[in-house]
Amino acid sequence: MRTNRIKIVIAAACLALLALIGIQVRWMNYSRQLLDEQFEHRVDMALCNAVQTTAEEPQSTVVMTCANNKGSCCADIVPESMILSDSQLRKNLDRSLAFYNINLPYSVNVVKPSPFGTTEATAFSCALDPLVTDDTRRLTLNFPTKQNYILQRMNVMIGSSALILGAILLVFFAASYYLLKQKRLADQNLDFFNHMAHEFKTPLTNIKLAAGLLGRKKPELKDDQVLQVITKESNQLIQQIERFLQMASLEFNKNPLQRQSLDLENFIREIIEDLTPSIREKEAVVELEVRGSLPPMYGDALHLRNAFRNLIDNALKYCDTTPNIHILLETSKDNQIQVAIRDNGLGICEHELSSVFKEFNRGEEATAKRFSGFGLGLAYVKKIVDLHQGNIAVASEHKHGTCFSLSFPLK
Structure with a gap:
């Protein structure tokens, strides 16, 4: 059973790691897209700013050509080569890109409109108007080392x-x-x-x-x-x-429960009879009280016998005076069989109640008085009750006895 739990924990951890890696990769991809968008936005602003600035400078070759041919359409008289060779445009492009902290090698091109009314697909572009009025062509930039730049930003x-x-x-x-x-x-x-x-x-x-x-x-x-x-x-x-x-x-589920119908009253009486030598040796008083009629209990006779024997045996063992043990059997209002085993023994300290059902746990009183045992009895009882879908609770006061309350479903 523990092996299965360990495998489940490791498998769950592997899935969590895979999910973490997936989230990390997705986050990295999102960060890269964000850097791409930021880079594109800065380039577009730098490009359009350079075109606008050049259009306002009379020393530009393109501006002078358009000014000297006012009667003609500027777009018709300014060839692509003139735009690409305009030194003023180049200076403004370098200045604008540097202003936006883009220091990468680039190439400039002019894209013509397609026959379908759209420009060719380009990475970064800006309309030539107002540099070349009424021109439908677009000025584009290309950055060959852009991917390396983005990766360096993400280093x-x-x-x-x-x-x-x-x-x-x-x-x-x-x-x-x-x-x-x-x-x-x-x-x-x-x-x-x-x-x-x-x-x-x-x-x-x-x-x-x-x-x-x-x-x-x-x-x-x-x-x-x-x-x-x-x-x-x-x-x-x-x-x-x-x-x-x-x-x-x-622990290893080697003996699954073999359920059968049990007459709980006779079942408890048989256990008390089996413990008669210990009861006589301690001169103990064991009382069995049955309230009302008890329906048959459906459970594993072997394990339930061991569990009840453990509780009664503990009541006999952990007592400095004459043991007085009272066992109550009844059916609750919510159709559960209830078993209460009360004694007048040493009791359990309040701070030990939370760990009383843990394996190898032994109370201070048991250790101090050197009672024999490994601390497995109550842990075994708890496991048996849990396997029967029942509940067990303990109420105790140091030096004033202990009461174990067990409840089991009818089916």
């Missing part, structure tokens, strides 16, 4: 974008590598602990069976303190190993 932008994207990609690949590496190490550790747990469980079970067999063969040893310690500690170790294996199976 800082392109460089910074490439640097940032490169850094993000580097961090992403490094994080993915170490994440997958840690996942492999975690899987190896989990496999190791699973094998180790199975290897421990077999001899512990044999020790437990041997102790029980010895007690039956020699009744005088049944109350022997050493034999009781062997039986008690082996039982405790077997329970801890089973909890670890249960959590591992849930």
